[in-house]
Amino acid sequence: MANVSKVFSNGTLALTNMSLTVQRGEFLSLLGPSGCGKSTALRIIAGLGAPSSGSIEWPSSTVNWKGLPEGDIGFVFQDPTLMPWATVFGNVYLPLKLQGLSKEAARPRIMETLATVGLADFADAYPRELSGGMKMRVSIARALVTKPKLLLMDEPFAALDEITRQKLNDDVLNLWRQSGITVIFVTHSVFESAYLSSRIVVMRARPGQVFTDLPLITSAVRDEEYRTSEEYRVSCATVSKALHDAIHAAEVR
Amino acid sequence: MSATESTGTDAAAIMAPTVTRTSERVLRILIPIVMLVLAVVIWQSYVVLSGTPKYILPSPVDVVAALITDWPTLIPSLGTTLTITFEALTLALIGGVGLAIILVQSKWIELALFPFAVILQVTPVVAIAPLLLIYTPNTQTALLIVAFLVAFFPILSNMVQGLKSVDHNLLNLFDLYGAGRWQQLIHLKIPASMPYFLTGLRIGGGLSLIAAVVAEFAAGSAGAGSGLAFRLLESGYRLNMPRLYAALILLTFTGVAIFGVTSFITWAVLHRWHESAVRREN
Numbered sequence: 173m174a175n176v177s178k179v180f181s182n183g184t185l186a187l188t189n190m191s192l193t194v195q196r197g198e199f200l201s202l203l204g205p206s207g208c209g210k211s212t213a214l215r216i217i218a219g220l221g222a223p224s225s226g227s228i229e230w231p232s233s234t235v236n237w238k239g240l241p242e243g244d245i246g247f248v249f250q251d252p253t254l255m256p257w258a259t260v261f262g263n264v265y266l267p268l269k270l271q272g273l274s275k276e277a278a279r280p281r282i283m284e285t286l287a288t289v290g291l292a293d294f295a296d297a298y299p300r301e302l303s304g305g306m307k308m309r310v311s312i313a314r315a316l317v318t319k320p321k322l323l324l325m326d327e328p329f330a331a332l333d334e335i336t337r338q339k340l341n342d343d344v345l346n347l348w349r350q351s352g353i354t355v356i357f358v359t360h361s362v363f364e365s366a367y368l369s370s371r372i373v374v375m376r377a378r379p380g381q382v383f384t385d386l387p388l389i390t391s392a393v394r395d396e397e398y399r400t401s402e403e404y405r406v407s408c409a410t411v412s413k414a415l416h417d418a419i420h421a422a423e424v425r
Numbered sequence: 426m427s428a429t430e431s432t433g434t435d436a437a438a439i440m441a442p443t444v445t446r447t448s449e450r451v452l453r454i455l456i457p458i459v460m461l462v463l464a465v466v467i468w469q470s471y472v473v474l475s476g477t478p479k480y481i482l483p484s485p486v487d488v489v490a491a492l493i494t495d496w497p498t499l500i501p502s503l504g505t506t507l508t509i510t511f512e513a514l515t516l517a518l519i520g521g522v523g524l525a526i527i528l529v530q531s532k533w534i535e536l537a538l539f540p541f542a543v544i545l546q547v548t549p550v551v552a553i554a555p556l557l558l559i560y561t562p563n564t565q566t567a568l569l570i571v572a573f574l575v576a577f578f579p580i581l582s583n584m585v586q587g588l589k590s591v592d593h594n595l596l597n598l599f600d601l602y603g604a605g606r607w608q609q610l611i612h613l614k615i616p617a618s619m620p621y622f623l624t625g626l627r628i629g630g631g632l633s634l635i636a637a638v639v640a641e642f643a644a645g646s647a648g649a650g651s652g653l654a655f656r657l658l659e660s661g662y663r664l665n666m667p668r669l670y671a672a673l674i675l676l677t678f679t680g681v682a683i684f685g686v687t688s689f690i691t692w693a694v695l696h697r698w699h700e701s702a703v704r705r706e707n
Contacts, residue, residue: 220597247601253594256698257616269612270602298698318602 187212187380189226192373194356199348201365201372202358203411205419209380210358211250214324217356218247246315248325252307254299254314260286261295264314271318285317288347305336309343316347323348325357329364338399341368345394362415366407367394374411376418383418386411483667488674491667499656499668503675506652509565509637510683513572517629520573521580522622526610529588546578550636554643568640568652575636576629583625587618620699623691630687634680 641654
């Protein structure tokens, strides 16, 4: 996947002429103050709303904004967004069910996906029986079960406590490293984006568009050691500065 | 990745209050029974001690006696009332759920049909009973229509509310995976509306019995094939108080039974996942 670019503006000016190219296999964070349109951008990429102008181009051919086949995109919402009446298994089965796969045919894939997020033992549990972090894992498993090429995450861990969040960050990194999936990760946390990303796109508000594009050196292995390293500290400082400038730019106008 | 977070504590929490929980469970059943028995005993003693005549206030013993001796007349009437109640409830469920699904398909359909629903709802149904008696071939049909109309609206409005109150992000999710309208209805909207539907069912179930009785009062059926309302009126005219009370008790038990069944259905459907049916754990 390459050359996902889009140019659009809409009535409330959530986004104005935003262009962005995403490379296949990268972990890209969209970072910005609230109201800069980062979630809107993500939803448009997912095909959950048409851009008022502009277009999204996918690698295979130039197609419309809803060009990717269903299942090629996984989406993780800010809330776990689980169906409370279905078990963990039922929730992860949903995307495959909607594609017409029978429960038995889907079972191996569901169990395998649940195992990758560490929930194999909880297949028969109901969402209300799970902790916030576990619900989020179910949500991630559901996004991954179709084996998507692109994973979109909309501030997925914003509501979790710091410890759970760090754990899930590590898990997402592992998944990304093992599967070679492309990830676009919306966040408002400097530290989270600096820890996770191979590239950070800082957005500004009014007009909502790309402010700076910061490729990060990816050589370092992201682990507990990295969290306390000088390299991480420098990254955080750089990103923090860029975010500050982005907010300042919006206020000056 | 560890997945065992937040499970270990449950066992310890359950151990301690076992004793108090058992005695509390016994009391939960015992207290209402004792109170009911006490009320019946007081009633019986009052009637016996004050010498109140049967045709003003019968004693519980008299009522039970009437229940046994009048069983052959009361049971067919109960059957009639029950038939109307359940036919009305069934029609109301089919009509209410069906119309709700049609209404939420498009806001234009809703705009077009909702005024009729509101007009029918706000008009006191008993007031149109005389009209129905003229238009329908027999009293039973008129009673059925009245009971249906009364049970129909709570089911309709709860179902519409339920179908509309689906998590927007879940709707987005279904869109993302290219779910059709039908899939969305079956796999998302209908399950999500279950708590609302069941509220409608509980209200509608109780109302259809009340409406079946009230409609019979208003329509004034008589003779064979008439329901419990007619038996109530008849017993009243004849000052046959024990039988009147016996008929009342049958109605009360029917109401309690309907409440019990609908509550059980609610529990059976919701207890695994919905907050309203889950015991709070703290």
